[in-house]
Amino acid sequence: MTMEFRFGIVAGLAPHAGVWTALARRAEDLGYSTLLTPDTLGTLPPVPALTAAATVTTTLRVGTFVLAAPYRNPRQLAWELAGLDFLSGGRLEVGVGTGRAAARKDAEFLGVPYGTGAERVAAAAALIREVRAAFAGSGGFSGAVQRQGPRVLLAVRGARTVSLAAEEADIVTLATQPEATEKDAGEIVAALRERAGDRFDQIEIGSNLMQIGDEPPAWTPPGFTPLSPDAIATVRGSHREMADTLLRRRDELGISYVTLAGSSAETFAPVVELLNGR
Template identity: 65%
Template structure:
């Protein structure tokens, strides 16, 4: 059975605090479900940014996209997330991963060990376990069942963990991957999750919406091909049609975009939210 669509924006920059809270309110007013904050040393500290966004809104969910488990203390992180859930009135979503390509540099800057791929995946599992324990024990948390857990990945080891633990799986395929390239990770997850697959919400982050290239790309960067799944072009109804077909064929119902495209994508959000 298909899940209803919902949409999120990914943002982590603002010139000042007022602009940041305005971003959160704008996302809420445009009908987005979530504001997701990345975990890098070049963006706002995610938990602080999420707390500010939550206190400036009333229905908008706040989440991480995604916390890098390698340089986080799982138990302390779980305690802080429970507090954030309390301050947001139960609007927290927790995204966690083994580290994006540049995460090793951030870990080094923080004086934290980065570890092997296997060690980092084990740290992701540890973070999830500590979060669930912290919420089950009560204390500051609003929800004993804990927040939805998002795991980002596309390789077999991360998908195996996601199949066991995740409520949401963000398909972390390269920006140049075609729609056909989504089928492999989705099929792997389906096989690994078994009967649990139908309970998992599948998510994809769009790299570009419309014809305006992402402004953060350095000049001379390779062009993202037109058939890339992370690029969505056409009228709002054409874009909506593409996303409807992908949901029917692949089960992807949770779509996120960079905050730069929030207004451009808003008509699609209006067409599809709750459908």
């Protein structure tokens, strides 16, 4: 089944609150579907940041990209997310992950164990269970709008996260390295298809763009070099050519949910206009 395109921007910093809320309103005006926040100690805390964004928008969905399950109290976080769903009018999507490369240092700073790979996947599964229970009204607060539970996004790369996503995810984002090729992405999608079986067609597949055009954006770390044309994290050429690349990737890989840095939102907006609703 071919899903319609959706586009999201990922942002986690602003010089002051007015800029942050203006970013959310601008994303909505440009036709983006979602505003997503990372979960790092160097960026805005996801729940308050997304709450502020939700209160100044009306159709923009908000989501975490992604919550680091290893150093979160799942039941407490699920309660907070249910409150965010209430304040957003049911526009919350919950992204969950097992922790990016630097998450171990964050866990050490917070004084909690990071765990083995298997333990971190188990923590992600536990967080998903607690979120769905909280949204259904389990525990104290029962004000979540999406009582059936929010759409759950899972960041996947290896066999363990693919298996969890096949069972639990509504959305999958391919957590590949920036230089990963379309072939690499296709291998993850193929593994997900095999594991998910009949459920595969219900799963929305996404990927994150790190480079729009020929030059890397200013936010990339020192030493980052321009990506090769066949890297899954880039699109090149005119707006029409970028749109055609994304159409082909949807046909070949099933990728219909495209995310990118908030700093590229204006640059990429013409492509969003070409593909929204298709």
